[in-house]
Amino acid sequence: MSQPSLSRAQRPVWSDRWQQWRAGLFSSPVNTVITLVVLAVAAWIAVPLIRWALIDATWTGTAQDCQARSGACWAFIHANIKLILFGTYPGDMLWRPIVTLVLLFGLVIASTLPAFWGIPLVVAWIAIPTLACLLLSGFLSGTDVSTNQWGGLPLTMLIATIAFAAAFPVAILMALGRRSKMGGIRLICVAAIEVLRGIPMLVVLYVSILIVPMMLPRFNVNLFFSVEVALTLFVSSYLAEIVRAGIQSLPAGQNEAARALGLSYRHAFQLVILPQALRSVIPAIVNLAIGLIQNTPLVVAIGMMDFLSAGRAAAQNEQIWPNCFNEAYFFAGIVYFGLCFGASRYSLWLEGRLRASTGYQTRIRGGLTP
Secondary structure (H helix, E strand, O other), rough: OOOOOOOHHHHHHHHHHHHHHHHHHOOOHHHHHHHHHHHHHHHHHHHHHOOOOHOOOEOOOOHHHHHOOOEEEHHHHHHHHHHHHHHOOHHHOOHHHHHHHHHHHHHHHHHHHHHHEEEEEEEHHHHHHHHHHHHOOOOOOOOOOOHHOEEEHHHHHHHHHHHHHHHHHHHHHHHHHOOOOHEEEEEEHHHHHHHHHHOOHEEEEEEEEOOHHHHHHOOOOOHHHHHHHHHHHHHHHHHHHHHHHHOOOOOOOHHHHHOOOOOHHHHHHHHHHHHHHHHHHHHHHHHHHHHHHHHHHHHHHHHHHHHHHHHHHHOOOOOOOOHHHHHHHHHHHHHHHHHHHHHHHHHHHHHHHHHHHHHHHHHHHHHOOO
């Protein structure tokens, strides 16, 4: 019995995608050869990697068990997971960095959902990083833990989130100052942006442990605070140019229309200009955030143990766990890839959502929808 023919709208989606792939990959003899060569190279790389990472790997056991097999020694990760994730933080107080991680990831996840966007989220971005710092330092429990003992993934997340969040208001002020009609303010902002952008991040970190304590001579400035101040200024210089580009991409009529409706300069910028400017530069903002996460391992140069350096410290016992640097860097790479890939996919989702929202509002204004 013959099946009734399906209309084009009822065909499986994968069938349409396969037709697109086949048209793109095998549309000509040259494309076919290139596709086969790429597949051969991918197989040449992937097959040994899969054998090393999965088939011949040692998942549990001792170093002797790993030496008896030729694959990856994931038992090393299992045996050193505390040091890799939390650095040299005291073992009897590991609940603090664990709670810190939960709070930070919860804050980041909540920030990705438009339903939570508002003043309470701004308050949360001030309260939760502050609470995390107090928690790690032992201020809430009475047992002090030096910032030199903070490390691992909580330190990486804390450095990146605080620097990026604190850089936003500074960057917006710098972007406005660069567009200001007052020459003195514009000159100061241009000089600050160009100087900070012209210095490598590693130099900024070295300056943070020298200049920031000199700027605050009456205070006992700890290393974490000075690093955050330096990174905030460094990130804000890049973010200011991104925000300025978003503002300049808007038609001049947007501001004129807002002012014609009676809005003040502050309300026109806050309600009309800034939301549209930030929406147009989402990919650049996410790209900056990914770059900041990937550059946090540079803090090891000034004596801090981030997630990557904690993994490298765990692999120092290579005489016990042979070739354990491979597993340590592979594990760190997976975690960094997960963080950056999640940010990239969220960026695409947010762009699509805002584009759909804008299109729907445009259709409503144009009378195209009921």
